[in-house]
Amino acid sequence: MTEKELLALLILQYTPNLGDGSIKKLLQHFGSATAVLEQKKSTLLKIDGIGEHKLKAFGDEEYHAFAKAELKFIQDNNINVCAFTDEQYPQRLKHCLDGPVLLFSRGNINWNNRRIISIVGTRKITTYGEHFIKKLIKDLAPLNPLIISGFAYGVDITTHKACIEHGLQNVGVLAHGLNQIYPKVHAKYMSDVEANGGFVTDFWSKSSFVHTNFLQRNRIIAGLSEATIVIESAEKGGSLVTADFANGYNRDVFAVPGRAEDKQSLGCNNLIKQQRANLMTSAADLIYILGWKLEQEQAPVIQKQLFVELTDEEKLVWRFLKGNGKELMDIIALNCKLPTYKIASILLQMELKGVIRPLPGKIFEII
Incomplete structure (x- = not known):
């Protein structure tokens, strides 16, 4: 994002009565904040949902000055700024109608994490x-x-x-x-x-x-x-x-x-x-x-002396899977006479210990 576009976004954001929803609507219609500021009020009024009240302060130089001061703060303090229109804007937040037009951040954040x-x-x-x-x-x-x-x-x-x-x-x-x-x-x-x-x-x-x-x-x-x-x-x-x-x-x-x-x-x-x-x-x-599952490469390698490391309930599950092969979680719970909410916790702990692995469809098998 260029400095000119960021300043334009800040101006729009600081303009009273516009709000994130109206700004997004204008950005989607005109393509950029810079383009929005170049429009006449009469043109903006043609956009559905953009009325006189929202544009009352549009173009006021007083708000331009405040936006320039905030831009200087951002630059002087190495603040990361992500606009709603940027590819790196967090995808889940982008799907929220009331999500912010601008997100300010500091640090080392990986928004690409799936979880x-x-x-x-x-x-x-x-x-x-x-x-x-x-x-x-x-x-x-x-x-x-x-x-x-x-x-x-x-x-x-x-x-x-x-x-x-x-x-x-x-x-x-x-x-x-x-x-x-x-x-x-x-x-x-x-x-x-x-x-x-x-x-x-x-x-x-x-x-x-x-x-x-x-x-x-x-x-x-x-x-x-x-x-x-x-x-x-x-x-x-x-x-x-x-x-x-x-x-x-x-x-x-x-x-x-x-x-x-x-x-x-x-x-x-x-x-x-x-x-x-x-x-x-x-x-x-x-x-x-x-529906999360532990990546296979993360699973710790353990020795085969399994019963030394397993609880009694984990041993019960392990014996069932050893004798029956891979099986659905609900079937495991039924045959081991354990409630489903509890079997889910047991299977997770066994997975973390590296003795079982999950398969698609909530199926588990021993390693």
């Missing part, structure tokens, strides 16, 4: 929530997903720290410009995140930092991801808004259940009860529903 999930939840995380996140990230690590979160207190920062520990790429979606960090106490983790991931936002450096920014930010968290996982949430909260966005984008949503009387689990329990989220008790649930 991108978001993890959200309460700021007042419990010991149960912390343990679940750490176990989840550890179990997902062999599949090398990109993890999205919000870099805030509680579930967010616990997720980022677990990703750093296991070498997983992780991205913090911010509710403010890249000229600051909130909360400031998390600044000590920034270099680790940027080394293997980074930060993204659609807010300018001059944007006011207000509470409603978090709700606007949540659409990006949901839009970037194949699935959104809610770890813990009270009856009301921002993570439930993120889940709503994900449902609206037709993405998978998962929620971790908690005890009926736990306030920090009310939101998750309601998502499951209202069938707005899949129940999630382990990484295996996500892997099964999303």
